[in-house]
Structure formats: C-alpha cells, structure tokens
Amino acid sequence: MKVPVKWLNEHVKIDDIDIKFLEDRLIMSGSNTEGVKDFSKNNTDIVIGKVIEQVKHEDADKLFVLQIDLGEEITQIVTGAKNVKVGDYVPVAKVGANLANGLKIKKGKLRGQVSNGMLCSLDELGFEKSVIPKIFDDGIYILQGEYELGTPLFDVVDIGDNVIEFEITPNRPDCLSIEGMARETQATFKRERKKLSDQNIFEEKNVKKYFDVEVQDSDLCPRYSGFVINNVQIKPSPQWMQVRLMLAGVRPINNIVDITNYVMLETGQPIHPFDLDLVDDKKIIVRRAFDGEKMTTLDSVERILKNDDLVIASAHKAIGIAGVMGGENTEITENTKNIFVEVANFNKTAIRMTSKHLGLRTEASARFEKGIDINRVGKAVNRLLELYAQLNVGEIVDGMIDIYPTRKEEDIVILTTQEVKRILGIDLSTSKMKEMLESLEFKVLSLDDNHLKIQVPSFRMDVLKEIDMIEEVARMYGYDNIPVTLPGGVEFGEYNYRQKIENTVKSTLVSQGLYEISTYSFVSPTAIDKINRSDDTSLNQFVRLINPLGEEYSVMRTTLLPNMMEVLTRNQNNGNSEMMAFELGNTFIAKSIPVVDLPDERKSICIGAYGKKVDFFKIKSFVELLFEVLGIKNVKFEKINDILTYHPGRLAKIIVDETLFGIIGEIHPDVMKNFGISSRVIAAEIDFEKIAENSNLAKLYEPVPKYPSIQRDIAILVKDETTHSEIVDLILKNGGKNLVDVKLFDIYRGVQIKQGYKSMAYSMTFRSDEKTLTDEEVQKPYDKILRVLEETLDAIRR
C-alpha cells in the first residue's frame, strides 16, 4: 500500500513529524513498511519554465529548438519531444541538474544548436511507466495551469512528495486505504484524524427513473449500491488528483475513472462505473454466470465463465465480472453520456475463486478477496458524490440504490486484565486500555476494574476474540515496552538416544576424513534406472508430487545413492581428484500406489568415495569402525553378486545377527557410465533405523588381563575360492575357550604356491583369565584347529 504523505496529512496532521520517525513509529505499532520513496531526493535543480518559441531544427528532422522562459532568463533547449507546444508550462532540468533515473544534465550541442538543459518526462522524474498517463507516455510532462516561472518544480506540484510503502498483512485489509492508515497513525501518535463523512444518504429518491438493480444471488453479493450521473463530461482529472494517483501507483485515465480509483485508495472500497446507455433496459442483474458464458473484459480478453462466478449482467448479457473487472461492452469512453457508479460488496471466497480460475488479478479483486467491510459502501458513496460534485463532472441524480438485505451486527468482545497479564506479562489498568482501544476506534461500551466490554467496528474483521484484542493492546503498549523475562520451571535439555546415535555416526565418519553432504529429498524417477535398479520394486515405489518444479524433482527419493553419485561426479568434473563423502538423510517408500497414507520415511546413511586412496577395504573399515563405536557386535560381510548397481565380484551384504543392515560394494562400470564418472566409486548404504535400534552406547568395565597371552601363528595353503571368513569361523569355533583373537597377517600367491591356491597366515592369541597358560595347553587347540582346517577346507599346512 503506497501512501503519499501529503495525502495522509490531509486525514491526520503529521507534516511536523520527521519522515524517518514517522516510519519507525508506525513500524513499531504494527504497520511494517518496505521503505519510503522520496521523489524529490534524487531530482535537483528542476524548475518550471514556459515554452515561448518552438522552431524545427534546421539540420535534424526530429528535433525542435525551443526558447524557454525561466523567469529570470530565457534559455534555449533542443528536444525531440513532440507533445510540447508554445505556451506549455514544463519541468526544466537546468545544466547541473540530477534526475532520478541517474541522468546528470550537461550543457550540450545538438547538431550545432546549443541546448542548456532538458525538459523532463515523468519517467525521468522517477515514475514507473505503468503509472504515467497515456498522453505523457512518450513525451514531456506538461503541467496544468499557470505558475511563476523559475519556481522549483517540487514547491508547487506534489510529485516530489514522500511515499511510504506499507506492507499490509493479510489480517488487516482495512489498512489498504489512506483512511485505514490514517487511523493507525492516529492511534500511534495520539492525534485525532479528520473523519470522512458518513451521513445517511441511502434513499432511492429519483434514481429508479433512470435505473434499476436486481440482486439474484445475494449470498455472493450481500450489498449492492450505486447512483447515476447524467450528461457527464469526460476529460482529464485535475493535476492534484493525477499526481496522487501516480504516487500511489495508479495510472490516471479520465475524470470518471480517476475519481473511482481515488476513492478506492482513500476508503479501500473498489468502485466500478458503467456506461449506462450501453446497459440494456437500464437494469442490472447480479447473478451467477451460466456455465460456459462468455464475456470480454476491459483488457479485451474473452473470458469463459463458470457457474460459480458472479456477474453483473443486463437483461441479455454479462457486462462485468463482479469484483474482478468490468466488461468492454459497457466501458466508459469519450462518448459516454450517462453513467451508473457501482459500489458493492462481494463474497471474498467467490471473488478469489473467480480471479484464480480466470488467472485475472486486479486491484479490485485483490481487495475483495481479502475482505472488505460491508459498511465501507456508505463512506465511499459519500466521498464519490463529494468529488463528482467538486470536479463538476455531470448532473448527479438525487438518490441511490442500496440493496442490503441483512445488516451486519457489530461484535462484542470482553477483555480482562487477567488475560492481558497472563499472555503479555504486564499489568494494565482498564482505563489505560480503553484509551488505547479508542484511539483505534473500538467502542468501549462499559468497564470496571477488571473487564472491558468492547464493540468491534465492522472494518475490524480480524478481531473476533479476546486474544485479538490483547494483540491490539500489545502493539499499542509497544512490544518494546514489554519486559524481558525467562520462562519459569525446571526443564532439562538433551538429545534423545536416537539423536545421540545420529551425532555419533556423523562425528565418527567426519573423524575419518569424510565430508558430510546435503542433497534434495526429491529426485528424478530416472534416478533408479541410472543405478540400474529398475528391477527393484521397493526402490520404484515412489511418492510422487502432484506439482513438481520439473520432472527431475518429481518423486521423493527411495535411496540416497543416486544423489551421492551425482555429487561425486560433479566433484570429479570440478577437478577434485578425490572425495570421501556421506549423507544421513530420509528415504521415502510409498505404502501403496497411488499414495494414500504417509509413506515409510526412514533415515539412511550413504557413504561414497573415489580417488587414489579409496578401495573396498577402506570403506569397509569405516563401516566396521562405525559399528564398533556404536557398540554393535557380530557384524558380518557376506559376499553377494546380484545387485546390478555394483561390481558383481566386489559386493557384500552387511549383516548383524542374521539381519540385513546394509550393503557395501564397488559401483558397476555401467552405472559409472550412466553418471559419467571415470574414477571407481566405492559406496555403502546402511539403514540408520536398524543401527539406532541395535546400537549400545552403554559401557561396562572388563578387567585388564592379569595373565600373559601366548601367540601362535599358522600358515596354510587353501583353494583360491576359500574365504577369509570361512577360515576364521573355523578357527574361532575350534580354538577352545582360551582363544581370544585371530588375525590375518599375510596372504600370498606366487611362484612357490601352486596354481589355484593361496597361502593364508594367521596369528592366534590364547589367554586365560585364571592362570598363565602352558605350551601344552595351547598346543591341543592348535592341533585341533589345524586338523579341522585340513579336513574341512583341504588346507595344507606350510
């Protein structure tokens, strides 16, 4: 809401208040701003001059040489503007002047003719193209009336006024008007505003002779009013009105339309004038549109309507879309003689739906859909009549139509000092609060020490309950003045167990040199194809968005791996020679297709790495470390080869006590190709939920061994396909109770080893908690281990 300060000053005296102070105080009382535009600030040395001579430039077809009277001097200016003529009063930027658009005026010569300055367009003075009247669109701004020559422009014309742009929150549509802001200013600065006339003029008198209205769908149109002006003279509105409209962001058009816009800005009530002679039978019917009914709006676009849309119609056709835009067929033109001015109230939801389905949002619809006080109508009509008479627009027919079947009652709210204390933490007397509320024009019907009975004016549609009233008290008291305390009671703060596990996972991986990444929760459905898992039904059980930003963000991720691959690839392409990364994030698997219930949303860990120092066992060591830190025992890696994402020879399931916790492997070359990464990638995908359930951060002291251990090595030849874990399992199973550790210390294949075999060397540690073991006590299990290895695996001792 753009509020020109001089306009506001007409409603409440503020011209003695510093603009910055005015803005700050209004912000703190609840009217936030987006800043103040000062049109005069960036424009210097602009004075009013009069064109006294205009000749064509001898050497340039499109230029004119003008003599401009500036009062104390006559100066020559060369211009390309065509709309200037002798006798016009124009803004002249003298040599040395600065303009809002950044231009600095210098003395110049144009094709041999001296030019001492420039005539200004509204554009150059800082106005948006969209608010400049059509006649000044491509030309110089020509002032209405006569002025003392050489006077600074901003001394006599208000186009240099400050404009405060207020950010009006959706609960306060009453502030979308000069009057509304005047009311806030009144309450903030404790200065009484001048109220607009609200006299009762709602009598029909003669109007029905010229015109009639029938409201068929009063559920969507609770009030419909209007009056008639005959023999109108269409012409530009006066300069002061044009300037205010432009400052407020509205383009001046003609006197009839400008007055409706002016009153809309001032009171908040949208108004629409119809060319009465173009309305069939001089009767308006307010009704729902027929499905598929067509109508061309003022912007020359044919609109196709639905039954839920409300139209203003004549007997035979729609002539306007209620609260949105008028019809071309009844538009005010230069030839208009008689007009009907509509001032009505429409259902906000209906207007919003119509505006939405037509994709047509106007100043009027934006206001109606936020809600407009039904009693604005009276103020608007009064103000319209005042201005139409003042500007002598035509013959105003005495009387008006006002169809208002169900009068709105004003709400009563009780406010107590106890509630104010309970919510705001401050003690306020009822008399103090009465003063605050009355400055906002609430009517205090009665009060005692603890209660206020308040009648809510109809324009405050946001105030329904005591809490709404408390808010009014709070902002009038000043948030700044509310004391600063802390909540009482003793609560202890902490991470819960699952959050601790999450922190541990992250800090453990970071400690090992991994980078934490963060990627989008939505991905492309082709992500699963790219990791060659189109075969997997659960990974393709997508939660799909109805309205994604694009196909590449259209489904929720079912696995973190494709994003990890994207990130690794991007890093490789960015020239990063190695990277180890992890992401801890949610995956989403739909419980049914189409999705009905909330999906299965699970947290997952994905590790991915590439580079010289990265191989399967490096990543495996991270996984093992993670499980160790989290106190998860019995972790096994079981070789598999049937997941197409991975290298068939370098892939394992991560298993804890028969339960699958995740997988780890080297990415298949085909998948690498799909992403365009050339370095081999090792990845692990681990179910965080399983980890969280099975982790055990509790520690119990175990005594440090009292007796020394004995170490025995064993080296055997086994077939190539025999795995380390098979050997270790056998050793552990047969090593007896004193075998406490087995470690592989060498694998060897080479000339001394026969084809198809490898040599595996293990170091075994034996220890007892009861005594120092003797050689014989170790020899027995050692022999058994060797025998079992020989029998079971055809191992040969080396």
Added chain:
Amino acid sequence: MKDKLQLILKNAENEIKNIITSEQLDEFRVKYLGKKGELKEILKGMGKITDEERPLMGKIANETREKIETHIDIVKEKIRAVELKHQLMKEDIDVTLPSADINRGHKHPLNVVLDEIKDIFIGMGYKIAEGPEIDTVYNNFDALNSPKDHPSRSLSDTFYINEELLLRTQTSPVQVRTMKANDPPIKVISPGRCFRYDELDATHSPMFHQIEGLVVDKDITMADLKGTLDLFAKRLFGENTKTKFRPHYFPFTEPSAEVDVSCFKCGGEGCKFCSNTGWIEILGCGMVHPNVLEECDIDSKKYSGFAFGMGLDRITMLKYEIDDIRLFFDNDIRFIKQF
C-alpha cells in the same frame, strides 16, 4: 710402594686427559685396573710389606683405585654425551618436509550452524523434536489456524502428494505432533527440512531448513518469549547483540512479531549485510494462538505458550557471508572443507 702408587695415579691422571673415545677409555681401564693392570702388579708386592704397613698401603692402594675409577666415570659420561650428540646429528631431518597426508572430514555448513543452535537451546532446557518431511495438510495447515483459502496452501506455493498429504512447508507440524502427544510443560525446538514452491536461484531453494521452537506451560508470557529470543540472539551472535520485536501477523500465533537483531557484521552501524539499516531480520514468533492450543487438545485457559521460527539457510549464509544458496546443495568439497 707408596711412591709407586702415587706415580701410577699421576701417570693415569696425565694419560686420561688425552682420552676421547670409549675404545681408548677401555684400553686405559685395562692398563690401570685390569687383571694384569698396573695396580694389580703393584699389589702383588703387598706380600713383602710388613704387617704394620699393610693396612696403610692397602688403604692407599684402594684410594688410588677409586680415584682412577672416578676419573674413568667422569670421562665416560663426557664421551657418552659427545657420541650421542654425534649420533643425533646424523639423524637430522628437514622439518619443513610435508607431514603425513591425513585429512579431517567436515560437517556440512548447515549442520555446523544447526549444531551450534541446538547446543544453545539444549543449554536453555529444550529437547529436540522431529517429524516427517511428508506430513498431512491437517498438521501443516488446518491445525495451525491457517485459513482454508490462505494463498500459502495453493499449488503454486506448496508441493502436494495428494489432497491430504504434502511436503511440509515449515516444521510447525512437528509442534502439532508434539502437543498432541505430550502434556505441558513442553519445551522443544524442531529443526528440519522444509519445502516451498520456489525455483532455485541464488537466494531461493525449493528445499530449505527451518528451526522452530515451542514452549507451552502455565503462565508463559510474551515477556518470556522476548527474554528467550534475546538470550538466544546474544548466544548466537555475541553478547552485544540487541533484538527488536516488530508487530506482525501469522495465523498460528497472536500476538505475533518479527524479530530483528542488531547487525552482527557491523554492530548496527549499517553495512551491506543489513542494507544499511543496522538490523537483520532473522525470526518470526508469537504467542501460540488459543485456536492452535485447543486444536492440539491443550486447554488454552489453563496453558499458554510461545513459538518461534527461523531459517537455518539464511542464518548460515549471513554468518559465513555465503552469497548463493545453491552452494549448500552443490556439495563441492572445496566449499564444504571451509567449515
């Protein structure tokens, strides 16, 4: 004999002065104190001495031996020190050579700042509440007093799964879940991912992060809200930080406020980060609307509460002077390793 002993001692004392290696010292020891050394040779003559003289001679001989041994110990220590020094000199290294190549990892910058914020609130007695990224329209809007026709509900603002499910646009649904599952006192923060229909550019991302807070108990006032956020701002941005509460509107709180903190870059004097205003807006907050409390089965006549919310991405960008939100999701290690 006494003279002989004195001569030996004198010779030994002269000779030892020239000894510089352990080999020479060994030879010296053998020469004077060895089994066939000079001292032993002399002592062989003890038999010829009278019984009266023997104790005295014995004493002198012992003293001579002890003196020589003392000399040997002193020289031995000198030699050891010299030899060790030589050995250490040989082990000289170029300390400017690069060290072993170990890299520490890095947390994502958003989580670095999030951890800092979580720690502040945990210190103030808060627990951390979490909820799903996909939630119900009810939890995200209806229960939060959001008008049915509020523009934020539209398909051009919110991502929908179907008519009842959506990607949460705020972490407030976690507050709804928390209030429905727990009786007051409630004191939680809820950080998490949120989603809004915004095209990705330098300052917008369809996915971003929020941290919201909720306190519900008897006698919770707006003064408590001010105190809490003022303390938080001082903890996060420095002890001299000031806060400014401006009236605002949110459907789920009333009264509502936007909170500015004095610019932590310029200290409030005005700079590019605060657009020369001296203030940076970082929070929205307010007293939980009674409609929201009632909807979550909390008696609004008995309990009151406050809620607040802030954007993690924005705070992180301000803190580290990051000028493009896309950097967070590009995940280039040259970016992440800076935090």
